[in-house]
Structure formats: C-alpha cells, structure tokens
Amino acid sequence: MRHLIDITDFTVEEIEGILDLGDQMIADPAAYRESLRGRILATLFFEPSTRTRLSFESAMLSLGGSVLGFSSADSSSTAKGESLMDTIRTVSCYSDIIAMRHPKEGAPMAGSLKSYVPIINAGDGGHNHPTQTLTDLMTIRRCKGRLSNMVVGLCGDLKFGRTVHSLIGAMSRYEGVEFVLISPPELKVPSYITEELKVKGIPFREVETMEEVMPELDVLYMTRVQKERFFNEADYIRLKDTYILDPEKLRTAKADMSILHPLPRVNEISTRVDDDPRAVYFDQVRNGRFVRMALITTLLNWRENA
Amino acid sequence: MNIDAIHSGIVLDHIKAGRGMDVYRFLKLDEVDCPVAYIRNVRSNALGRKDIIKIDSEIQVDLDVLGYIDPGITVNIIKDGKLVEKKKLSLPEKLVNVITCKNPRCITTVENALDQHFILKDRARGIYRCMFCDAERKSKALR
Numbered sequence: 001m002r003h004l005i006d007i008t009d010f011t012v013e014e015i016e017g018i019l020d021l022g023d024q025m026i027a028d029p030a031a032y033r034e035s036l037r038g039r040i041l042a043t044l045f046f047e048p049s050t051r052t053r054l055s056f057e058s059a060m061l062s063l064g065g066s067v068l069g070f071s072s073a074d075s076s077s078t079a080k081g082e083s084l085m086d087t088i089r090t091v092s093c094y095s096d097i098i099a100m101r102h103p104k105e106g107a108p109m110a111g112s113l114k115s116y117v118p119i120i121n122a123g124d125g126g127h128n129h130p131t132q133t134l135t136d137l138m139t140i141r142r143c144k145g146r147l148s149n150m151v152v153g154l155c156g157d158l159k160f161g162r163t164v165h166s167l168i169g170a171m172s173r174y175e176g177v178e179f180v181l182i183s184p185p186e187l188k189v190p191s192y193i194t195e196e197l198k199v200k201g202i203p204f205r206e207v208e209t210m211e212e213v214m215p216e217l218d219v220l221y222m223t224r225v226q227k228e229r230f231f232n233e234a235d236y237i238r239l240k241d242t243y244i245l246d247p248e249k250l251r252t253a254k255a256d257m258s259i260l261h262p263l264p265r266v267n268e269i270s271t272r273v274d275d276d277p278r279a280v281y282f283d284q285v286r287n288g289r290f291v292r293m294a295l296i297t298t299l300l301n302w303r304e305n306a
Numbered sequence: 307m308n309i310d311a312i313h314s315g316i317v318l319d320h321i322k323a324g325r326g327m328d329v330y331r332f333l334k335l336d337e338v339d340c341p342v343a344y345i346r347n348v349r350s351n352a353l354g355r356k357d358i359i360k361i362d363s364e365i366q367v368d369l370d371v372l373g374y375i376d377p378g379i380t381v382n383i384i385k386d387g388k389l390v391e392k393k394k395l396s397l398p399e400k401l402v403n404v405i406t407c408k409n410p411r412c413i414t415t416v417e418n419a420l421d422q423h424f425i426l427k428d429r430a431r432g433i434y435r436c437m438f439c440d441a442e443r444k445s446k447a448l449r
C-alpha cells in the first residue's frame with residue numbers, strides 16, 4: 001500500500017500524473033463532484049493547523065466524500081494516553097484514507113507501519129510537509145508550463161523553513177534547475193542540503209539581498225523571517241526590511257516571474273504586491289485544494305488496483 | 307580456559323584497540339555462560355595494537371551489530387580446534403534496535419512500541435539516518 005510521507009516517495013512521473021489530474025480537476029470540477037461518494041477521509045490533527053485541515057476537508061468534500069477526525073491532541077484519545085499506533089489502527093478501521101499532522105518528526109511514517117489505509121503526511125514538526133510541496137510544484141508548473149530549466153530564488157528563513165527544504169529536494173530532480181538562496185547569514189540553508197546539491201552537481205548560489213539577483217529569477221519563493229529566530233532585536237530590525245518584497249524591489253524582475261509564498265504571510269510581502277499579475281500566492285491556495293483532491297484520488301486508485 | 311586454543315567457538319580478531327569493551331557490551335557477552343576472553347592491546351602488524359575477544363562456544367553473534375561497531379573486525383569460526391571460516395565485516399545497510407535516535411523531536415522518543423530503524427546513508431563517511439525523522443548518526447567505527 002502506498003502512502004505520502006515524504007515528497008520523494010513519489011517518482012517524477014507519479015508527481016506528473018497527480019499534477020495532470022489536478023489540472024483536469026481545475027478545468028472541470030463538476031466531472032469529479034461525485035467521484036468519491038461514500039468514501040471517508042479522516043483528518044487526524046494531533047496539533048492544530050486550521051488552514052491545512054480545511055484544505056484537506058474541502059478537497060474531500062469537493063469529490064463527494066465525507067470527513068471525520070479531530071483538530072487537536074486534547075480532543076483525541078492521545079489525551080487519555082493511547083499510543084499513536086493504536087489510534088491509527090483504530091481510525092483506519094473507520095476511514096478509507098488518513099491525513100495526519102503531528103508535532104513529532106516521523107509520526108506519519110510510524111503510523112503508516114500499522115495503518116490499514118493510505119496515510120498522507122499533513123506535516124510532522126519541522127520535518128516534512130509534502131502536500132505543501134505538491135502545491136508549490138503545481139503552482140510553478142501552471143505558471144511556467146514546466147518544472148525544468150529555470151532559476152528558482154528562495155528568500156527569507158532558509159534554515160528552519162521546511163517548505164524550502166522539501167521544494168529544493170523536489171525541484172532538484174528536474175533538468176536545468178538552478179537555485180538562488182537569498183537569506184541573512186544566520187538563516188542560511190543547512191549544510192546537508194548544500195552538500196547534497198554539490199554532490200548532484202546542481203548549480204546554486206547563496207546571496208544576502210534579492211536586488212542583486214532579481215533580474216535572473218523565474219520563480220521567487222518567499223518565506224517568513226520570524227523575529228524569534230534572531231539572537232537579538234537589533235539584528236532583526238537591521239535585517240527585516242531586506243527580506244520584505246515590495247513593488248520597488250520588483251522593478252528589475254522579469255515580466256513573467258512568479259511570486260510564491262506558502263502563507264500565512266505576516267509582512268514579508270507588501271500588500272501593494274498583491275495585485276501584481278506575478279503574485280500567485282492566492283492561486284497557490286486554490287491549487288492546494290485541487291492537488292489534494294488529485295492526491296486523495298490517486299492514493300485510493302493505487303490501493304484499489306494494487 | 308586456555309586463551310590460545312579454542313575448541314569450538316568464535317574469535318573476534320583485529321578489533322581496533324580500545325573498542326573491545328564496546329563489542330563486549332553490544333554483544334551482551336556479560337550475559338553468556340560460556341568462557342569468554344577479552345584481550346587488550348595485542349601487538350598487530352596491521353593496526354599497531356588491537357583487541358581480541360575469544361568465545362569458547364558456538365553462540366549466535368549479530369554480525370550487523372559488529373559491523374556497525376567496527377567493520378575492520380575479522381570473525382573466525384572455530385570447530386573442533388580448526389579454523390573453518392573467516393568472515394570480513396562491513397557496515398550493514400540497516401540497523402534495527404542497535405542504536406537509538408538522539409533527536410528529541412523524533413517520534414521514537416515518545417512511542418515506545420516502535421523499533422529503532424537506521425539506514426546507511428553514506429558508507430564512506432559511515433553515516434546512518436533514522437528511518438522516521440532522518441536525523442543522522444555517525445558509525446562509532448569511524449568516529
């Protein structure tokens with residue numbers, strides 16, 4: 001039985017198939033409105049994340065399926081001391097597929113060892129969040145028509161940003177992709193990631209400002225720079241404006257560059273950018289719903305045809 | 307026990323000097339009933355100095371565990387006073403319940419029923435990765 005624990009569990013071809021299905025679903029949602037009638041998605045959120053949970057629930061409801069689950073650990077049996085493995089085994093008797101979020105790293109992988117139904121990792125601590133990565137890939141492909149041959153800029157907190165790490169891992173598998181890593185020195189990408197890029201011979205550069213690379217970028221992926229990541233207030237104040245995207249910084253960007261952000265945003269993208277045609281972060285949210293519809297459908301199909 | 311001559315059993319040779327105690331502990335040799343000799347700092351042409359462990363009984367030894375602690379060890383199997391097999395070790399591809407994950411955020415730290423699985427990531431550098439959280443651990447042998 002197949003699960004989605006880490007984005008690299010899927011081959012490039014399998015991801016292609018899911019993105020194709022997602023595109024079809026966007027083009028003709030009515031054709032899929034009843035396609036999972038009678039199926040149940042369990043959303044097990046051992047840690048709250050309203051956005052991600054709503055995205056999964058909306059996806060399942062859009063396919064005619066039903067949803068059950070819990071939205072925090074204190075409303076689940078974990079509060080009574082039940083082990084994760086027992087919870088998963090129980091819930092997998094009540095549902096056809098499970099989306100789970102958990103504060104501990106590797107929890108969805110552990111759950112998949114005992115589950116009778118496919119597990120989707122909806123985020124495990126700072127470790128993985130593969131459906132965000134699918135959403136990012138879908139958005140980039142819809143904007144560019146491809147996932148190969150492009151310069152991808154990633155900006156902000158590249159040290160702790162798991163969405164950034166997964167996206168680099170996923171995009172590394174396509175031809176001709178070059179990364180530009182834009183961050184303060186304190187928040188650079190961890191060395192195990194740059195080591196891996198070196199080993200694979202994938203070109204990348206580390207810079208400290210977006211202005212110096214803006215004209216080259218095909219995609220600009222923005223992330224939040226959180227105050228608590230800095231040792232002191234002074235460093236934060238000194239650096240924070242450097243990593244805020246505004247219309248002035250965009251002046252030298254390509255006319256067809258795409259601006260992505262995993263949301264929620266705080267202030268790292270000025271609201272003055274929102275109406276720029278290059279801003280696609282709200283399309284990204286919509287794509288997130290359709291790519292989850294495609295993912296749920298695909299995992300259930302694989303299971304039935306296995 | 308004559309530590310030079312073993313009748314039927316196992317001789318672990320070419321243990322890196324000082325690592326014999328780790329081997330002794332990992333193989334739980336303090337729990338076996340048969341005679342065991344642990345010889346430290348033996349002169350060796352190849353290593354300068356080495357440790358040797360002799361076990362005078364045909365017990366089952368987990369070669370994966372041994373390979374993880376020190377892939378340089380040679381395992382000699384003795385039957386009726388004769389050397390019948392000489393095994394070379396290497397770092398195993400997979401370790402189950404040999405080492406534990408040190409990442410405090412890892413699910414294995416709270417879910418007691420889980421086995422500890424590590425997968426060899428980089429043979430040259432002796433790096434293992436926790437199957438659950440991807441945290442890395444370096445083989446003791448290469449530390």
Ligand SMILES: [Zn+2]
Nearest residue numbers: 407412436439
């Ligand atoms: Zn771990």
